Structures are given as structure tokens and as C-alpha cells.
Amino acid sequence: xTNILDxxxxxxxxxxxxxxxxxxxxxxxxxxxxxxxxxxxxxxxxLGNIGLDLIGQASAYLxxxxxxxxxxxxxxxxxxxxxxxxxxNFQLVEQPNIDxxxxxxxxxxxxxxxxxxxxxxxxxxxxxxxxxxxKSIKENIYHTxxxxxxxxxxxxxxxxxxxxxxxxxxxxWKFTGEIFSENxxxxxxxxxxxxxxxxxxxxxxxxxxxxVLNEATLxxxxxxxxxxxxxxxxxxxxxGHLLAEMQIVARSFxxxxx
Amino acid sequence: xxxxxxxxxxxxxxxxxxxxxxxxxxxxGIVRSVNIVQNEYRIEITPTYSGCPAMHTIEKDILDxxxxxxxxxxxxxxxxxPAWTTDCFSESTKTKLKEYGIAxxxxxxxxxxxxxxxxxxxxxxxxxxxxxxxxxxSCKSLHYCDDCRQPFEYFKCI
Numbered sequence: 001x002t003n004i005l006d007x008x009x010x011x012x013x014x015x016x017x018x019x020x021x022x023x024x025x026x027x028x029x030x031x032x033x034x035x036x037x038x039x040x041x042x043x044x045x046x047l048g049n050i051g052l053d054l055i056g057q058a059s060a061y062l063x064x065x066x067x068x069x070x071x072x073x074x075x076x077x078x079x080x081x082x083x084x085x086x087x088x089n090f091q092l093v094e095q096p097n098i099d100x101x102x103x104x105x106x107x108x109x110x111x112x113x114x115x116x117x118x119x120x121x122x123x124x125x126x127x128x129x130x131x132x133x134x135k136s137i138k139e140n141i142y143h144t145x146x147x148x149x150x151x152x153x154x155x156x157x158x159x160x161x162x163x164x165x166x167x168x169x170x171x172x173w174k175f176t177g178e179i180f181s182e183n184x185x186x187x188x189x190x191x192x193x194x195x196x197x198x199x200x201x202x203x204x205x206x207x208x209x210x211x212v213l214n215e216a217t218l219x220x221x222x223x224x225x226x227x228x229x230x231x232x233x234x235x236x237x238x239x240g241h242l243l244a245e246m247q248i249v250a251r252s253f254x255x256x257x258x
Numbered sequence: 259x260x261x262x263x264x265x266x267x268x269x270x271x272x273x274x275x276x277x278x279x280x281x282x283x284x285x286x287g288i289v290r291s292v293n294i295v296q297n298e299y300r301i302e303i304t305p306t307y308s309g310c311p312a313m314h315t316i317e318k319d320i321l322d323x324x325x326x327x328x329x330x331x332x333x334x335x336x337x338x339x340p341a342w343t344t345d346c347f348s349e350s351t352k353t354k355l356k357e358y359g360i361a362x363x364x365x366x367x368x369x370x371x372x373x374x375x376x377x378x379x380x381x382x383x384x385x386x387x388x389x390x391x392x393x394x395x396s397c398k399s400l401h402y403c404d405d406c407r408q409p410f411e412y413f414k415c416i
Contacts, residue, residue, distance in 0.1 A: 045390065131337075131338045132308075134341050138367055139307060139308060
């Protein structure tokens with residue numbers, strides 16, 4: 001299918017799938033940083049498992065992106081040999097772990113988005129991309145149960161857990177605007193029924209977040225100003241540090257195998 | 259070197275999931291198709307979970323096995339659609355899992371969340387509790403039986 005696409009659409013698809021891969025690769029890497037550090041063994045394993053699912057999904061999207069691009073690059077080239085400004089992941093997912101509350105709030109915001117988004121992406125006319133989305137839907141159900149349950153326990157837990165969770169929500173809120181924004185690249189694909197229109201989905205996300213935060217005795221922040229630009233390569237200072245750690249082995253020993 | 263597609267499939271029944279060594283990759287539904295096109299053996303496999311780390315081992319095991327039978331020109335492709343699901347586990351597959359000590363998946367993901375207690379694979383008791391929905395591998399969760407006082411794993415519905 002990829003070799004009969006119009007050049008414009010092919011390019012838009014490549015950028016779009018790259019964004020999907022990058023979101024999951026970067027968030028998966030962030031979760032992997034918890035290995036050996038979580039407060040209980042079961043949680044250490046849970047974060048590792050969720051990170052693994054996300055990195056697996058990233059691998060599928062990046063392989064497909066490489067196939068669509070058709071320039072002899074592999075998923076590993078895309079993951080390890082691109083620079084910061086070439087990454088298209090949401091700024092939300094590159095935010096550092098800081099503490100367990102930040103990690104869970106970041107995850108919860110992403111998981112709820114993912115649940116809504118995947119249902120729509122699974123209807124894409126581009127079957128290979130829809131196939132990866134369908135594959136991830138049930139994985140996301142487990143992820144969302146995990147982060148949602150933690151939001152409830154942390155928010156409605158001790159005073160300390162409540163304050164830390166509310167602080168994380170307030171700090172991360174400004175990164176939630178762009179997860180439902182659309183650019184010209186997206187519009188090309190929306191017109192072709194290759195990508196879903198995100199605008200109607202934002203209110204659904206807001207409703208779910210609001211009801212869970214409410215149940216957890218937490219407050220929804222006000223929409224004062226949102227940070228954006230990640231799909232065009234604009235990132236916060238945290239991504240560069242993450243990439244340095246993630247890419248150093250591959251860049252120091254290109255093509256190494258063990 | 260002239261095996262048919264059917265014979266290749268039978269051969270692949272000798273490759274086992276490295277994480278659940280009582281189940282082979284054909285009965286698990288990991289092998290999706292075998293096609294011989296112009297002397298090339300094309301095998302499509304699908305992961306149980308997107309990030310299943312066993313896929314690398316499985317690919318290597320397939321290559322090693324076929325190579326040892328003189329089949330060299332093998333191409334393995336990973337596909338994601340239709341998504342792998344536990345819904346298609348046969349009763350005999352579920353029995354093998356239970357005998358191995360892993361509680362088999364209940365019917366589907368919706369029922370799984372409605373039924374809170376997993377059944378202990380050792381004593382069939384329902385007096386169990388969930389320790390964690392994430393276990394030693396992506397496909398399993400951790401539980402504890404209050405009757406026989408054994409921890410056990412459950413193969414999650416997906």
C-alpha cells in the first residue's frame with residue numbers, strides 16, 4: 001500500500017507515525033527509569049511492564065514509519081540516530097519522573113488520552129496503522145486501570161500524598177493542551193480518513209479526568225496557558241538529557257550486536 | 259528441502275514459548291501463516307503483547323529449528339493485525355496451562371474485570387486475592403490463595 005501513496009500523503013503519514021512512535025518510546029523510557037526504584041516490588045514490576053508495552057508499540061510504529069519513508073532507515077535508526085529537534089513526542093511524556101505522584105499523573109493523563117485516541121485510530125483507512133492501534137487497545141485498558149486506581153489512592157490518601165498529587169497535576173496541566181491539537185500535517189491525513197479528527201475528543205478526555213479527580217478529592221486546574229509545538233520538534237529542556245542516556249550506547253558502538 | 263507448508267507448520271509445533279514452555283507457538287496462535295513463495299519460506303508471527311520480549315527468542319528458535327532441518331531460505335515477518343487474543347485458547351490449551359500451575363484466562367477481558375477473584379490452579383478455590391495486575395511477564399498477573407496458601411500466576415485476558 002505504501003508504494004502507491006501520493007508524495008504529500010506519504011510524507012504526512014511518515015511524520016504522523018513517527019509522532020505516535022516517539023510518544024510511546026519516550027514515555028516507555030521514562031517508565032524504565034523506575035526499574036529498581038519503586039516503593040514496592042509489585043509497583044516496580046508494574047511500571048516496567050507498562051513501559052515494555054509502550055516500547056513494543058513504539059517499535060511497531062517506528063518500523064512502519066521507516067517502511068512508509070522508504071529510505072532504507074530502520075526502527076533503530078529512527079530511535080537512536082535522530083536528534084532532539086527531530087523528535088515529535090508530546091512534551092507531556094518527556095517530563096521527568098520527579099516523584100511517584102508526577103509519574104502517575106503523567107501516566108494517567110496519557111492513558112486516558114490513549115484510550116480515547118486508539119478507538120478512533122483503529123478506524124483509520126491506513127490498515128497497518130489501524131492494526132497497531134487495535135493491538136494496543138486492550139493493553140491500554142490495563143494501563144488505565146493501574147494509573148486511575150493510583151490517582152484515587154494518592155488523592156484520597158494521606159495529606160502528603162494528596163498535596164504531592166495535586167502539585168503534579170497543577171505542574172503538568174500545561175502540557176495537556178497539545179495532545180488534542182492538530183497541525184497541517186494532521187489535516188492532510190484527516191481529509192484522507194487516515195487520521196482521526198481530535199477536536200471532538202478533547203471534551204471526552206476532560207470529562208473522564210474531571211470525574212476521576214473529583215472522586216479522588218483533587219482539583220482540576222484552570223486552563224491558563226498551554227505549551228505546544230512538540231510535533232514540530234519544539235521540546236522542553238528534559239528531552240535532550242533523556243536522549244543522551246537512551247542513545248549513548250547505540251551511538252558509541254554503531255551496529256553493535258550481542 | 260521440499261517440505262510443504264503443512265509440514266513446516268507441524269515442525270513449528272516443536273517451538274515452545276520460552277516463558278510458558280508447555281505451550282507451542284502454533285497452538286498459542288503466535289504463528290499466523292506459512293507460505294512458500296519461489297523457494298522462500300515466509301512465516302508470519304504475531305506478538306502476544308506489543309512489547310513481548312520473547313519474540314526475539316521465538317524468531318531465533320524458529321530459524322534454528324528450520325535450519326537444522328536443512329531449510330535455509332526463511333523470512334520471518336511480525337504482524338500486528340488481527341490482534342492476538344486469549345479468547346481463542348482451546349480447552350486443551352487452558353488445561354495445559356492449569357496443569358503447569360498458571361491459572362488460565364477466563365472468557366474475555368470484560369468478564370475478567372467483573373469476576374474479582376481468580377480461581378487457584380492448585381486447589382480450585384475462589385478464596386484468592388490479587389497481589390498485582392502486573393506479573394513476572396506481560397501476560398500474567400499475581401495472586402494469592404487463602405485456602406492452600408500458595409501464590410500463583412494468572413494468564414490475563416487480552
